[in-house]
Amino acid sequence: MAYRQRRFSMFLRRPFKEITQNTSVPHPDLFKTLGIGSNDTQRGNADLPTIGECAVHLELLEVFRNLRIQIIQSKELVRVFRLDSSRLWISKHRRETKRTEKWHRFVSLAVERFQVWIRAAEKQLERDGNNKTLILPPAASITADPLVSLTDTISETQSTPDQPNQEKHPSISPENEALLHNVLRQMKFIDQMHDCLWISYPDAEDILETARKRYNNFVELFRLHPGVMLVPTLDIDLVWHTHLCSAARYREFMMVRVGRFINHDDKLGKGALDDGFDRTKELYEELESRGGA
Structure with a gap:
């Protein structure tokens, strides 16, 4: 609790209410804005992520976190990946634990x-004349038990009739390596969102609405201070990540609101982040003192 309040107090000056019993399941009203536009009428605000979208994003992040826990705790994957005898392949500079390597x-x-x-989906869209056809990935087959599907897939690729015990480590193509590391870096953000537990707060709707307003001010700083590296707080970052999930909508919003596309760079070092955060805090409080965006 102290960690969350310390991070928030830099921008947000109100104490968070303690979690009470029976609040682990979000209230259905938290998702009532799904599928409907925002009621905001200020400049560009109608295209901000809604409270419901932010809440769904938090729930999705919990799914990813739980999946990782299931993977790293799996004893079956130790056998499937042959971690007892294989060398670690993911790191060139240091050995990772078996749990980390499984993930x-x-x-x-x-x-x-x-x-x-995605390549198959693109071909399908071309055949359909680029109509907005909904093409879902084959996720349903692994939703019930991802480990069963994964084990079957790996077993098929690692064994042949002639060489049943031949070790064959997964490799990543150069064009996919950036995506791999992007996904791995997101686990830090997922853990931060889990630690905050906003989705379980009795005033979760107020928290997310405040985060939306603060994100709106944060975006205004990009317009007012081009060239300045701006670093968000965790609540602002949640809304930012949620916005990025709708790529076309996000791009259009930024072009209209800021006049340029704003990239979310999560590869910055701690020193740069600390300096950027201090500068952002000053600019944010200055904007807020003038009434905000």
């Missing part, structure tokens, strides 16, 4: 399979 290998396979799916 890295799982994500590597997921990236490769995603690329196969």
Whole structure:
């Protein structure tokens, strides 16, 4: 609790209410804005992510976190990946634990399979004349038990009739390596969102609405201060990540609101982030003192 309040107090000056019992399941009203536009009428605000979209994003991040826990705790994957005898393949500079390697290998396979799916989806769209056809990835087959599907897939690729015990490590193609590391870096953000537990707060709707307003001010800083590196707080970053999930909508919003596309760079070092955060805090408080965006 102290960690969350300390991070928030830099921008947000109100104490968070303590979590009470029976609040682990979000209230249905938290998702009531799904599928409807925002009621905001200020400049560009109608295209901000809604409270419901931010709440769904938090729930999705919890799914990813739980999936990672299931993968790294799986004893079956130790056998499937042959971690007892194989060398670690993901790191060139240091050895990773078996738990970490299981997750890295799982994500590597997921990236490769995603690329196969997206290429097939693009071909389907071309055949359909680029109509906005909904093409879903084959996720339903692994939703019930992802480990069963994963084990079957790896077993098929690692064994042949002639060489049943031949080790074959997963490899990542150069064009997919950036996507792999992008996914792995997102786990830090996922853990931060889990630690905050906003989705379980009795005033979760107020928290997310405040985050939306603060994100709106944050975006205004990009317009007012081009060239300045701006670093968000965790609540602002949640809305930013949610906005990025709708790529076309995000691009259009930024072009109209800021006049240029704003990239979300998560590869900056701690020193640059600390300096950027201090500068952002000053600019944000100055904007807020004038009434905000």
